[in-house]
Amino acid sequence: MTHVLAVPIVVPALAAALLVILHRAPIRVARAVNIAATGVLFVAALAIFALARSGSPPVYRLGNWPAPFGIVLVADQFSALMLLLTASLALAVLLYAVQGWDARGKLFHPLFLFQLMGLNGAFLTGDLFNLFVFFEILLIASYGLALEGLGAERLRATFHYAAINIAAASIFLIAVSLLYAVTGTLNMAHLAERVANVRAEDVALVRTAGLLLLGVFAVKAALFPLYFWLPAAYSHAAAPVAALFAIMTKVGVYAIIRVTTLIYAGGENAVMELTSPWLLPVALITLILGTLGALGAERLAVMTAYLTIASVGTILTGVAVGGGEALAAALYYMAHSTLVIAVLFLVGDLLGRSRGAMGDQLHPGPQFKQAVPLGLAFLFGGATVAGIPPSSGFVGKLMILQSTMDEMMVVVWIVILVTSVLTLVTCSRAGSIVLWNYTEPDQPAHDRPVRSGEWIALAVLAGCSIGLVVFAAPVTRYTGEIGEQLTTPRVYVNAVLGTAQEEFVRPHAMGKIQ
Amino acid sequence: MEVMMAAGIGIMAAGAVYLVLRERSFSVVLGLSLLSTAANLFIFSMGRLRPGVSPIVPAGADGYADPLPQALVLTAIVIGFGMTGFIMALAVRLRHETGTDHIDGVEARPEGMPEHDS
16 A cells, blocks of 8 residues: 555646646636645545554655665655645645635646645655755746746845755755765665765765755755845745745755754764754754844745744754654644744735735734734734744744753753744734734725635634644654654664665675676 | 866866856856756766776676766756756846846946935
8 A cells, every 4th residue: 555655746746737738728627626636635645644653664666676776755754744734734725825816827736736746755755866856846846936926026036046946956966976976875764774884984975965965955944044045035925835835944854854863863983973063053043043034024924934934943953952852842843833834924915915005014004904803813823933822832842942951951942932032022013013003094995805715724724733732642642753763763774675685785896797 | 087077077166156156147047057067077976987888787797887877967967957947037037027137136336336326
């Protein structure tokens, strides 16, 4: 039954290709195909989730080539969680987009599906070069999505975004080929074995490759000092696109966790020790600067974009602290922040639309209808992202604080608590300006009511976030299992390579072909 | 040969970095294209430089060229080509929309020029 692992990649690819062919068909055809495909993805994600939990990680060998030679798809519990998160987010965002927003761009639906294909592939693949390929797929789809609606500002932001990512892709290639040159493999499980037993003279090369990879993933995850592309790209993208992009920075985080816990997990050379002193300071600085950026934002979308950066900083703080417990906390926070950032992007869009020409700028504007329900939605988003009890943000931050009990405790606690307060100030300020300060009290400027589908999309995302709190015990037990699985990379390696594997000789090491 | 290859890739990458950091979109696109070419050559050389041997060999041959980096480089070229094409189109569109080929879409004022001078 491991064929289900191919579904999250194959189905969106086929559906997207079909929609490109049908791009002249009426929009309702595209909507129907996209909703059907995303629905299938959700079901497949649930199936994979159950499968991953039932035993050792399921492995799907493409073309049935044996493991270190062919490309494998692996769904350990971490991948399964990310797939489920992506599918849930995609369904809610799609529901929002089909309320009329998607009619603006002809290719929204195929690009959306290609983006999902790239995301799912990146989460599933067990091959480092294949990870590069899926990164490029999700990136090129994201360029198209970021451009939806066009305009000089979007073009400018997307040009910067594309340029930095193309440069990062070249560095990714250099890092991957460097690893290949030293170890003679690209399969992540096989790499884990080879890197742990690397010869002493090759340690420097392996470390270089590791730090290059960390740099590349830091660009995707928007870590300090590589996050400057994000606020412009996200805040100028259309709201449903920006909400979908909430998962994109998490792909970078996923890759960082995967590489540090699997490939660089240890061995006698302790390659990991080179990256770990960097990760914690960088994560904390990212968190501080992201929060300050949000505090100084002039628009709601910019504020949410900076909160995305801050959330990445929080997650990576947990990752950098290390150990199963901290990883579990970071994963819980990742699920929470993806959902709540999406909520904030969508609410910001609805508020901006209601305020007419004022848009989502943080200046007093005209009064508008539905201010109360929109205000409550914004209150929910703000309170959750700041971490007011009993929201999911509170549980997530509490878990990260609890798992940091070593000598770094003082710094981590101070930074996380102070940034939480600042986030609260940010959201209160934004909310009171937009919802309580009116310039012309009696003249509603714009009357385009929020459609019920848009409310449902928001309710789905908020419901997931509330679900994280209500079912906190099973969810944390699950992320705890993932944390345990990530700290014992042997499970992953054995699932991919089998327990009794023969030792394959490196091609270059061979003098003569047998 | 190793020295020439290494120096060649290094010089290409250095030129690429210089171009990427310039303020005109055309130089940036050229720089990115050069950078991906340098990366491709790097991948290729990571399979070890072995002239005069073939990747597919009969049993008992005296060594062979590693075929995997060649396959990787092919993939990387295709992806790099697509990305270059895309960013080129983006740069052209940006030039049309903003009327300047400055990467920020706004012409930087020459130094010392007063702010309200048009």
